[in-house]
Amino acid sequence: MHAEVALDAGRMTGLSGSSAIPASQLVRQATGGDLDAFEELIHRLQRRVYGFAYHHLRDVDEAHDLSQEIFVKLYRNLDRYDPERPFEPWFWRLAANTSINYRRKRYPAPSEASEETIDESASTERHDPVLVQALAQLDPSYRLPILLHYYADLSLEQVSVALNASIPAIKSRLHRARALLRNSLAEAEEIR
Secondary structure (H helix, E strand, O other), X not given: OHHHHHHHHHHHHHOOXXXXXXXXXXXXXXXXXXXXXXXXXXXXHHHHHHHHHHHHHOOHHHHHHHHHHHHHHHHHOHHHOXXXXXXXXXXXXXXXXXXXXXXXXXXXXXXXXHHHOHHHHHHHOOOOHHHHHHHHHOOHHHHHHHHHHHHOOOOHHHHHHHHOOOHHHHHHHHHHHHHHHHHHHHHHHHHO
């Protein structure tokens, strides 16, 4: 089983020039019914999408569900993508909107007991748990720009397109979010 998965992954990454194909071309091919092109899009985005979902929800199972919902929404909305524009901002806007709607449907937030799973403790080894907690306490209007800019590695222009806000508004939200995080981390340090 694991060998088959590794072989499939090797085939996907072993395609000559597959990573050189622009995302917009893959979207055009996927819109035309090419499932391999859509699979390549998923392959390129899945780690960042899961990380984005996990940092937004802080629950392993919910993050998997949200990731899947983002990709289903991507598939259903492929024909709405304008190939004349960059793919990533459009995609991250779809992901941000999907995560906001997902969280609204699932309110209240995931229980504290599910946060103690083995998978999460392995994931938080890479990230300071105090920072993860501080991020989770931020309002989504501040958390999403932080996650898109610093975690998904989008430029300010791409974040502004993804969240449908001006660049000065994004800069302001990032500034405010960093100040809130600084205060939250300082308070956590005092408690220790």
